[in-house]
Amino acid sequence: MSITSLLNGMPGAVAQGLIWGIMAIGVYITFKILDIADLTVDGSLCTGGAVCVMMLMAGYGMVPALICAFIAGMLTGLATGLLHTAMGISAILAGILTQLGLYSINLKIMGKANQPINANNYDLLVSLRNIKGVPLFENTIFITFIFTVVLIAFLYWFFGTELGSSLRASGCNADMCRAQGINVSFNKVLGLVLSNGLVALSGALLAQYQGFADVQMGRGAIVIGLAAVVIGEALFGKIFKNFALRLLSVALGSIIYYIVLQVVIWMKLDPQLLKLLSAIIVAIFLAIPYWKSKYFAGKVKGGK
Amino acid sequence: MLEIKDIHKTFNKGTVNQKIALNGLSLHLKAGDFVTVIGGNGAGKSTMLNAIAGVWKPDSGRIIIDGDDVTNMPEHKRAKYLGRVFQDPMRGTAADMEIAENLALAARRGKMRTLKWGIKKAERELYREKLLALDLGLENRLSSKVGLLSGGQRQALTLLMASLEMPKVLLLDEHTAALDPKTAAKVLELTDRIVNENKLTTLMITHNMHDAIAHGNRLIMLSDGQVMLDIAGEEKKNLTVETLLSKFYQASGEDFADDSVLLSK
Ligand SMILES: Nc1ncnc2c1ncn2[C@@H]1O[C@H](COP(=O)(O)OP(=O)(O)OP(=O)(O)O)[C@@H](O)[C@H]1O
Ligand SMILES: [Mg+2]
Numbered sequence: 001m002s003i004t005s006l007l008n009g010m011p012g013a014v015a016q017g018l019i020w021g022i023m024a025i026g027v028y029i030t031f032k033i034l035d036i037a038d039l040t041v042d043g044s045l046c047t048g049g050a051v052c053v054m055m056l057m058a059g060y061g062m063v064p065a066l067i068c069a070f071i072a073g074m075l076t077g078l079a080t081g082l083l084h085t086a087m088g089i090s091a092i093l094a095g096i097l098t099q100l101g102l103y104s105i106n107l108k109i110m111g112k113a114n115q116p117i118n119a120n121n122y123d124l125l126v127s128l129r130n131i132k133g134v135p136l137f138e139n140t141i142f143i144t145f146i147f148t149v150v151l152i153a154f155l156y157w158f159f160g161t162e163l164g165s166s167l168r169a170s171g172c173n174a175d176m177c178r179a180q181g182i183n184v185s186f187n188k189v190l191g192l193v194l195s196n197g198l199v200a201l202s203g204a205l206l207a208q209y210q211g212f213a214d215v216q217m218g219r220g221a222i223v224i225g226l227a228a229v230v231i232g233e234a235l236f237g238k239i240f241k242n243f244a245l246r247l248l249s250v251a252l253g254s255i256i257y258y259i260v261l262q263v264v265i266w267m268k269l270d271p272q273l274l275k276l277l278s279a280i281i282v283a284i285f286l287a288i289p290y291w292k293s294k295y296f297a298g299k300v301k302g303g304k
Numbered sequence: 305m306l307e308i309k310d311i312h313k314t315f316n317k318g319t320v321n322q323k324i325a326l327n328g329l330s331l332h333l334k335a336g337d338f339v340t341v342i343g344g345n346g347a348g349k350s351t352m353l354n355a356i357a358g359v360w361k362p363d364s365g366r367i368i369i370d371g372d373d374v375t376n377m378p379e380h381k382r383a384k385y386l387g388r389v390f391q392d393p394m395r396g397t398a399a400d401m402e403i404a405e406n407l408a409l410a411a412r413r414g415k416m417r418t419l420k421w422g423i424k425k426a427e428r429e430l431y432r433e434k435l436l437a438l439d440l441g442l443e444n445r446l447s448s449k450v451g452l453l454s455g456g457q458r459q460a461l462t463l464l465m466a467s468l469e470m471p472k473v474l475l476l477d478e479h480t481a482a483l484d485p486k487t488a489a490k491v492l493e494l495t496d497r498i499v500n501e502n503k504l505t506t507l508m509i510t511h512n513m514h515d516a517i518a519h520g521n522r523l524i525m526l527s528d529g530q531v532m533l534d535i536a537g538e539e540k541k542n543l544t545v546e547t548l549l550s551k552f553y554q555a556s557g558e559d560f561a562d563d564s565v566l567l568s569k
Contacts (some may be wrong), residue, residue: 165422181383
């Protein structure tokens with residue numbers, strides 16, 4: 001348990017954190033803005049990875065591969081959105097149904113459960129080989145950081161527009177929105193589409209980073225996304241009020257999650273327990289606001 | 305301006321909880337009419353407003369606003385004709401958004417929401433002036449979250465939102481009922497001002513008979529999903545609580561003692 005081995009693991013943790021951070025920003029859109037827990041992400045993450053890997057292997061360039069991964073992700077969000085709004089299925093169940101369906105679709109896209117892509121044979125944008133000792137512009141941390149900043153800038157713009165504002169309002173007060181002529185169902189679908197596009201984009205980067213797309217790669221993604229959101233909020237919520245900074249805090253939350261994970265691995269904790277640990281941490285963080293209102297705010301002060 | 309023709313609405317049809325909420329309700333409002341609506345609990349007042357707003361479709365009948373038949377129009381499309389203030393101050397505004405953002409959302413009621421910036425610079429100035437006129441000290445809090453406001457402030461803001469983009473009909477469902485008497489009086493005064501300044505066609509539900517008499521140019525009383533009393537013009541002007549009560553008992557043919565619960569003075 002030398003401290004150098006821990007430090008050696010840090011760049012990887014930061015890179016992974018940034019890549020998953022993009023997914024977590026997608027989760028933020030549904031969970032925090034729309035007030036929907038969208039379980040589609042467990043499937044759409046892999047969809048993005050699968051589409052990207054297959055396109056690269058078929059000889060397409062990086063840009064079309066990423067764009068197609070993004071669009072494929074948007075379609076998965078569309079599926080969930082329509083199940084929810086046009087068919088009246090609860091949002092959670094709609095996400096589970098899409099996620100289940102995607103398992104088959106992802107297998108069909110890849111043709112098998114695991115599709116490796118070798119960084120020696122393909123010119124990949126990010127890779128776990130490119131986190132140390134490479135020029136800055138090839139460095140995965142740098143590239144994913146730029147990605148994150150550009151995405152945050154885009155989302156900051158979008159949620160400031162008339163349409164984006166109405167989307168924020170839809171998650172906040174649906175009654176008010178309908179009274180103000182806002183189509184809440186449409187906005188929910190739009191939010192799910194956008195969110196899953198981002199998740200798939202994250203999956204496309206993740207598949208390149210780890211060198212393969214795997215049908216299991218999105219398992220528990222929603223929990224990681226929620227963890228990033230709640231960690232970011234807990235640590236930076238008080239100081240980051242601006243919307244762009246809030247999105248940044250999600251990315252930072254994701255990085256911190258992976259750093260903690262690195263520490264846990266370094267402490268030689270049984271890796272099989274990692275998911276359990278994540279679930280417990282997220283559960284506690286989600287419970288904090290509830291506990292606060294229930295056990296602290298309710299205390300009557302004053303008097304003797 | 306507003307025409308309600310023979311509306312029927314039954315909730316939970318065919319179950320033990322079946323409830324006829326509107327039973328052939330008809331009502332015609334001329335442009336500029338300010339109608340106060342009274343009636344006992346469950347008389348169908350809110351149901352009438354919800355039918356106009358399109359919260360759900362009536363079983364039968366037609367609703368026509370400004371010449372357009374809106375009976376089959378979904379709620380969010382119908383919103384372009386309507387300004388609405390709810391009883392619950394929480395319902396009319398988005399708590400997590402700024403005052404200015406709420407106003408900007410309302411200013412675009414009935415318009416396509418585009419990818420243009422959600423709130424222009426000039427708008428802020430306009431909102432500041434409008435808030436100044438409310439005299440609630442909100443003019444310097446444009447960037448405050450609405451969730452920080454009091455119930456009365458939120459209702460006043462909702463009223464302002466309802467009238468930013470001029471509605472054909474303003475629907476107020478006991479919008480002062482959740483407020484303390486002083487705040488309620490202030491919001492009512494504001495209501496009068498906004499309605500009169502803009503000559504808004506208005507339906508205002510209230511449980512307070514004095515308010516129903518003191519405001520508007522016409523008063524209707526609902527009972528069992530129908531209009532039971534309809535008082536306008538000079539008669540409305542000279543109305544007192546006593547004459548209103550006696551009219552009510554005449555019309556219903558019921559006993560004083562039984563019905564005192566129907567109306568709170
Ligand atoms: N969504 C609904 N589902 C089932 N029943 C309903 C629904 N909305 C209203 N009702 C019933 O319809 C009847 C009329 O209700 P409504 O809310 O219109 O009364 P109201 O005149 O507004 O009364 P109050 O003064 O109490 O607000 C009531 O018996 C009510 O229980
Ligand atoms: Mg009511």
